[in-house]
Amino acid sequence: MPVAAWIFADLLMSSSLLSLVLLDNPATPDMSAVAEILHARHPELAREPRDDAAAWQAQANSPLIRCGNALVAVMSMPAPIPHDEGLWARAASTWPEGKAVAARHRGHLIVSMLGKGEQPLQAARVTTAVIGALIATMPECCGVAWAGRVARPADLWLEASRDCFAPYPNYPFGLWVDTLPFRSGAKIGAVTMGLSAFVGREIEFVTGKLTLSALFDKVTGLAVYLIEHGSVVKDGDTIGASASERIQVRYKNSDAFGGLPVFYCTDDSV
Incomplete structure (x- = not known):
């Protein structure tokens, strides 16, 4: 099985926090740029073991990014997310434009931590940090469907995700x-x-x-x-x-x- 297909299968089976980043148009993130933004936004995270320019360039198209001790997978999909009428009906009270955004988007990213070792709160923090960095580097991002249950606009995610490692009550509970x-x-x-x-x-x-x-x-x-x-x-x-x-x-x-x-x-x- 190709590496990308194996990662995708692992995501579907292992993570209840699997999230979807909606894209106005299909795009593949430059993961080296995402890593730079991630560590600028969250300096408390350890940098990748290899941080020379050649290593970053080689990892630009990788589906994986290291976030502290965790690995997060990001898969680019050239299609809209599956339609879920209930998701967008629930989102309407806080994001009235959400249904229109869902109707127009043409691609998405699948984002999830690999493996089952992390506690759910830490997994949520790490995944949220990565999604925030993706939004910061990709103008195509227009929304996030979190764990199949909660939909929020990209600009709210960009701002609120900065606090994903803060103690309660300052972490972004409302994104989750x-x-x-x-x-x-x-x-x-x-x-x-x-x-x-x-x-x-x-x-x-x-x-x-x-x-x-x-x-x-x-x-x-x-x-x-x-x-x-x-x-x-x-x-x-x-x-x-x-x-x-x-x-x-x-x-x-x-x-x-x-x-x-x-x-x-x-x-x-x-």
Whole structure:
């Protein structure tokens, strides 16, 4: 199997954080230029073992880039990404132009870390850094579809990805996870999209007590906790900021969202 085909197959099988960078027109990145921008934007990362000019030039068309101790693969595809109506419907509230961008783009890049050794948060940080460097060097970039769940414009990615190695609350959580409101009878709710790439489930939180703003704060706080610590909240646990606050968490397939695996949360009495 050719090296490029082997890398592509590994990406499809190994990474839940596989992301797609939309291109107005098909293009292949100069990976030596991407590496230079990557290390200028994130000097905390170790430089490639060989940094002489000849080595950089030889790696210009490589599908791989080293980011610290990790290898990230970038594959150029001369076709639009598969259409996902739900992805663009979710993006519409924060990126109204997204559907038009998706309709006009003609190529894309597949970006993912190779292997399964890194923790999901570190993998997200590294992949985000590489995508930011790609956008900085390729004017064709027009958007990013992150982990098949979250779509954001390229200019937002370029800016927010600078902070991908910052501690919470300064890292770009909003590039990775959408939080969407909904109604459940007389109650309100919020559901995440993108958290499952980190912990295998989304959060679905229904409340009859909280305001929408307070609900979003609860969902974001729980999502960040899970991203940083893994699936430490078990089926049937209760969580809360105080002894009097009891939020029950159940593992279930969502009734409201087509059987989506969720951490189902409610602040009804338990």
